[in-house]
């Protein structure tokens with residue numbers, strides 16, 4: 001008897017294509033279940049997840065401690081709005097501020113909202129504390145940045161795909177090359193309230209700035225009375241082998257912008273975390289969100305902070321990152337033209353003569369490894385921090401096979 005093969009993938013892809021706006025171009029993999037570093041599709045095929053929700057799944061799919069915290073909270077209370085307090089709110093804000101070694105937490109939902117919040121706080125701080133003339137505040141950002149998709153944020157994107165046809169654009173931003181401390185210093189003047197940077201640029205292809213850059217940014221900001229806003233939405237919460245990417249350079253920003261993994265892969269949770277003299281400029285009624293800091297989000301966020309407080313995941317990212325980068329280095333000139341990154345996070349450039357990044361991802365998926373291309377020939381690898389060394393070896397073996405076949 002021959003086994004009946006059900007293809008549930010093809011109709012599921014067709015249905016999604018038919019009923020949604022095409023603002024994404026997903027790989028034709030329809031996930032039905034997931035656990036740890038693995039997902040299973042509707043046809044029962046298993047894949048090693050080497051994207052981990054762009055680092056939103058740092059602790060893997062359905063981490064038991066995170067799921068338990070969510071379940072327990074589902075049985076108690078899930079939403080109050082910020083019109084009232086709830087018993088998860090204070091502890092979450094306290095624990096996250098402690099993890100960041102600072103004073104206050106302002107919870108929101110998505111990463112873009114955290115960035116918007118930081119922009120508002122920085123501008124208000126500039127007018128109230130620094131004394132910038134009303135309406136004149138400027139924020140310096142880096143070329144090739146990725147901070148989210150809102151109209152203000154895409155206003156200072158340098159990626160035509162993210163920006164074109166969405167104007168008019170929000171003014172008040174100056175763009176300088178990433179990693180160039182001299183250009184940054186030249187862009188700062190008395191109207192500058194903040195420098196907003198990713199300490200490692202994720203979407204741009206996991207670009208690590210030159211050593212000394214982040215300390216130079218910190219020194220400049222302190223000297224010129226400018227806030228350093230570190231967007232650690234993708235780089236933070238264990239990914240690079242420390243809690244924050246800024247820590248590798250011994251740098252403390254004025255505000256941490258966090259998201260993605262803060263929600264444990266369960267709910268969207270983001271936050272701006274920083275000192276009282278900065279976040280303290282906000283008064284009741286000036287900023288908010290119906291869902292920001294809700295009980296379910298705070299319970300999940302507390303579980304995430306609890307996992308990070310053990311240091312285990314940072315250690316895993318550091319140790320396994322060495323395995324990953326050692327193996328990937330072996331593919332340079334064998335199908336890869338460059339490898340960058342830190343910890344369990346890599347940007348790899350596929351030799352464009354062989355195939356596009358998209359083709360590489362399709363061939364990896366056919367062989368049971370999920371990854372995502374960015375900017376033509378670059379792939380981002382960011383497996384969950386619960387991945388094992390054997391699984392990493394498997395992923396790189398499969399990558400080598402895909403590259404070898406050209």
Ligand SMILES: Cc1ncc(COP(=O)(O)O)c(C=O)c1O
Pocket residue numbers: 054110111112113115146147148149198202203231232233234235259260
């Ligand atoms: C560095 C960085 N900032 C902000 C964002 C936006 O986060 P969200 O998609 O949750 O709005 C992202 C998302 O990829 C990001 O990588």
